[in-house]
Amino acid sequence: MTFPNDPVRFDQARPLAQAVARSAAATGVDVLLVRDLLGRFSLLLDDRTGGGVDQSQADAWQEQLVASLGRYAAERPLLLASGLFQPDALLASPRAADEFGYVPGPGLGRISWLDNTVVGEDWAKVSTPAADSDGVRTSRTALYGFKGGVGRSTATFMLAKHLADQGHCVLVVDLDLESPGSGPLLVAEDQLPQYGIVDQLVESALGNEEGLDLVAPATHVPVKGNGELWVAPARGRGAEGTEYAYVDKLNRVYADVPAHGLSGFADRLEAAVRACEDAVAQQSRRPDVVLIDSRAGIHDIAAVAISRLCDLALLFGSDNGQTWAGYRDLFTAWRSSGQAPAIREKLRMVASMVPDSPDRPRAEYLESFRDHAWSCFSILYDDLAADDASGFNPSPEDDSAPHAPIPILFTLELVGLDAASTPGWEGAPFVQTAYASFLKTATNLMIEGPR
Missing domain, CATH: 3.40.50.300 (P-loop containing nucleotide triphosphate hydrolases)
Incomplete structure (x- = not known):
């Protein structure tokens, strides 16, 4: 695995992984964005949803993850639900939450977030x-x-x-x-x-x-x-x-x-x-x-x-x-x-x-x-417009x-x-x-x- 000349740091890794997750979700596939204990990212694609995932497309997303994340790409940066024994143990985990700020529109897949930490998870x-x-x-x-x-x-x-x-x-x-x-x-x-x-x-x-x-x-x-x-x-x-x-x-x-x-x-x-x-x-x-x-x-x-x-x-x-x-x-x-x-x-x-x-x-x-x-x-x-009183601000x-x-x-x-x-x-x-x-x-x- 080769890494970028300019190292990616912890704070930069999440938005880079999110960008790939949104690219995948744009095809109608549900995505689980997973961060491990070291801060490394992997994407789990539920290829049982949408129209499935073409292998060449999956390979391209994986290459993008490795190229953009560097050392913050997990050893297996992209996984398909169809290749896992119990994919719902992750996809339907009670610890997973909807990705903040992402609202799937018509034809778009859902993006969930699962963060693994040593302490502070609560x-x-x-x-x-x-x-x-x-x-x-x-x-x-x-x-x-x-x-x-x-x-x-x-x-x-x-x-x-x-x-x-x-x-x-x-x-x-x-x-x-x-x-x-x-x-x-x-x-x-x-x-x-x-x-x-x-x-x-x-x-x-x-x-x-x-x-x-x-x-x-x-x-x-x-x-x-x-x-x-x-x-x-x-x-x-x-x-x-x-x-x-x-x-x-x-x-x-x-x-x-x-x-x-x-x-x-x-x-x-x-x-x-x-x-x-x-x-x-x-x-x-x-x-x-x-x-x-x-x-x-x-x-x-x-x-x-x-x-x-x-x-x-x-x-x-x-x-x-x-x-x-x-x-x-x-x-x-x-x-x-x-x-x-x-x-x-x-x-x-x-x-x-x-x-x-x-x-x-x-x-x-x-x-x-x-x-x-x-x-x-x-x-x-x-975040509300000046004349919007519908939220909490x-x-x-x-x-x-x-x-x-x-x-x-x-x-x-x-x-x-x-x-x-x-x-x-x-x-x-x-x-x-x-x-x-x-x-x-x-x-x-x-x-x-x-x-």
Whole structure:
């Protein structure tokens, strides 16, 4: 196999493969565009559709793939369904999706897309959480930040207490496994449950998760009225007299292998959250609200938390280049996978730690944040003509749009605060002022649902 003198790179390969796929589909044949774990492409042509495929035509497409893709052409760059033992295992795979931006007209074949990745595949699998066995669906909200250090865990603490004080039964699930945050904020170490989320993930891979003690009532937070606040920490306290090998467990939780009726890591994580909800229900009542404190970054835990586990995702960020570059990459992936319409209306942007200084007044900061957020979110919005109101493309000034910032104000008193040893800190006037808008808006979104 010979390669072009000017090497083709990863980003260039997909549009080149798409061009050949469209050429084939123009003859009426259905095409599956497949990318393997190394990023190489092959085309599977369903020569049972349309008028079939002439062998000389197939040879020409294969030569075009090899010539244009270089090292990004798979070892077998073109396959015919008639030559495979079970072609529908690929052509009708539930993982295959219609190619984004391609609409087959009369006489044209369909183009589907199947992307194989080592990690991160769940960013492109957007779904709504299923109802419980009794038909009731708990409201789940994920709190996520592309970068760490944006106050996500503190905001989780504040929102959890606020909801519990309103009489709700609240469960906080700490999924920041590499750097547990909300668990230590809410529960004293000696009051942790014996096991944590990491134990549920490890044991469920062996079908050994039955009977794990996974949740505990919050100890650092006095709750008013008949509200309740429960915590499912990332790590437990372990059995007395036994070393708690947290790192050894963490090294195994992401294994994406089918086990005991669960198809992989995403299913195990979803089952873990459900097990925590069931544990609260067994000890008290079913949670009204679940807050998922997600891992930061473009990580598999965040992918599952946002794409599959929640009804609402609060995306935290500061007005800087790192925040917007990260979210732009993430939104671009959703758009290219065709998931933009399914994901965008359950997202809301949180402007965390909003400053107020003579050099940059708060109003000026929030206006800049909103404009940058709108620029990012436009990737997920529909491309519409000026007079077309049929799609989803809110204006920059729309306060109910996903890009509209929900502010959490910066206050110097919170810097370096040891919350666990400072009882009642959350009730201080400066804290209440900083979080007032966030608590009101987030609560309305969770109770009424994203608009």
